[in-house]
Amino acid sequence: MSYTIGPVTLPSNVLLAPMCGVSDLPFRRLVRKLGVGLVVSEMIASKAMIHAARKTMRMSTPCSDEHPMAVQIAGNEPEIMAEAAKLNADRGAAIIDINMGCPAKKVVKGYAGSALMKDEALVGKILEAVVGAVSLPVTLKMRTGWDDNSRNAPQVARIAQESGIRSLVVHGRTRCQMYRGRADWDFIAEVKDAVSIPLCGNGDVTTVEDAEDLIRRANADGVMVGRGSYGRPWFLSQVDHYLRTGEKLPDPDLSRQLNIIFEHYDAILSHYGVEAGLRIARKHLGWYSKGLAGSSEFRREVMRLSDPKDVIALLRAFYTPLIEQVAA
Ligand SMILES: Cc1cc2nc3c(=O)[nH]c(=O)nc-3n(C[C@H](O)[C@H](O)[C@H](O)COP(=O)(O)O)c2cc1C
Incomplete structure (x- = not known):
């Protein structure tokens, strides 16, 4: 099934998750070649991007055969995020993705990644600044909230839609869960209910049946797969095939x-x-x-x-x- 992000129609609704240290250029190209709807760069810090750190540039430069590719930016200052978005648009990104899901201490200490979800006013400012800075579609990836007492993803999703965000990815865990417990696919349905833009569910998809189950329970338009692709870059194409046909493709021999x-x-x-x-x-x-x-x-x-x-x-x-x- 296709998946639409503003003017960009992806051939499949199965997306590769951004993963620092994993979804680098070699891995993205391989997954792209084997079959996937969209690949997303590893998160890049907006400040570092502006200061043109060599490593950051290397992490985010799309290759022609990755097209369309989303570049994910992280940060907490609207103007700097907007500037980083512009730079990536100039460097060939097809989509700009904003990270509000990263739970890492060094990221949330700088009040970026998932920590942003605690400040809805700032979320609105960042999203508007980035959307206003580029003509590309802008998307948002987030968690369900900061902790169990503040699962505000539905509210953040509404802010995102009002700010012009064209698609959402929701990882069904709070920041405080880190990677513990199970992703709550049912809660993702509450986020989907709050908006009319397309939404991808994410978290703990390791079998083709998981993907189908997530989509049904979350009422999602697509699925994003991260760790399930470790050591099997072909997995996303198997998911795509299963969602289309109900048929399970064997692993490559x-x-x-x-x-x-x-x-x-x-x-x-x-x-x-x-x-x-x-x-x-x-x-x-x-x-x-x-x-x-x-x-x-x-x-x-x-x-x-x-x-x-x-x-x-x-x-x-x-x-x-x-x-x-x-x-x-
Ligand atoms: C090693 C690793 C690095 C990650 N880096 C990022 C990142 O740069 N940006 C981001 O939005 N999420 C990042 N994530 C989160 C994943 O994109 C995804 O939301 C999470 O792993 C849940 O999906 P999964 O259960 O399919 O792995 C990372 C996850 C892992 C395991």
């Missing part, structure tokens, strides 16, 4: 998975350089191998290797017998 891993690994090394790339790739390799026979030993070995050629050889040595076993 292991030899296809190995090719995907090689492609991902290569992209990580070219994007970050060998030293940083080796380190960053380790967590992905760990996720890919999870659940396969001998995976803990494989992970231990990967941690020790410092030459990409050895990592490739280890990947081959680990996957080949598993592939042959299946073929036999």
Whole structure:
């Protein structure tokens, strides 16, 4: 099913969540290639963006094959957020997303991310400033509220709609829950009820049935998937297919998975350089191998290797017998 964000119609209502340290360019491109409605950059601090920190630029520059891509900005000063939005619009973003969901201490201490939900007047000012600064559609990602006593997402959603926000993502947890407990998909329905703009539900979707269940319970127009994509960048296309047809696609076979891993690994090394790339790739390799026979030993070995050629050889040595076993 398609999903509409103002003038942008996405081919699918299954979106990849922004995840610092995970949804970087190599991962986004891979997920995009395998099938997804929209990819969103990792959160970038508006101030850093304006000061053009190299890392921030690298995190948010869309690649032509990621199009349309949303760039997510975080901050708490309306003018600075507006400036960052403009810069990203100039750099090729198709959509600007505002982060009001990040629970990290260092972010909420600066009164950004989910902390903003505590100050509805400031929310309105930020959203209006950003919407007014760019001609691109602007979206908002938030949690259900700060804590159980202040689940004000429906009210924030109304403010967002009045400010010209074109679509919402709601992660069904409060800030104080961090990532504990279960995402409350039923509460997301209350947010959906409060507005007429499209809304994506988010939180704890790890199976195709979860996605369908979330959409039904939250009355959502789409679903955003984060951690469920760890080690399986193809998962979002499986979700999309299931939502359209009710049919479950199998995972790619292991030899296809190995090719995907090689492609991902290569992209990580070219994007970050060998030293940083080796380190960053380790967590992905760990996720890919999870659940396969001998995976803990494989992970231990990967941690020790410092030459990409050895990592490739280890990947081959680990996957080949598993592939042959299946073929036999
Ligand atoms: C490692 C990690 C990094 C994240 N970084 C961001 C971020 O930069 N911006 C944001 O809005 N949410 C961020 N999130 C939250 C996710 O986008 C998503 O809302 C959350 O993980 C719940 O969805 P899930 O259960 O499908 O993972 C992050 C989550 C994780 C696990």
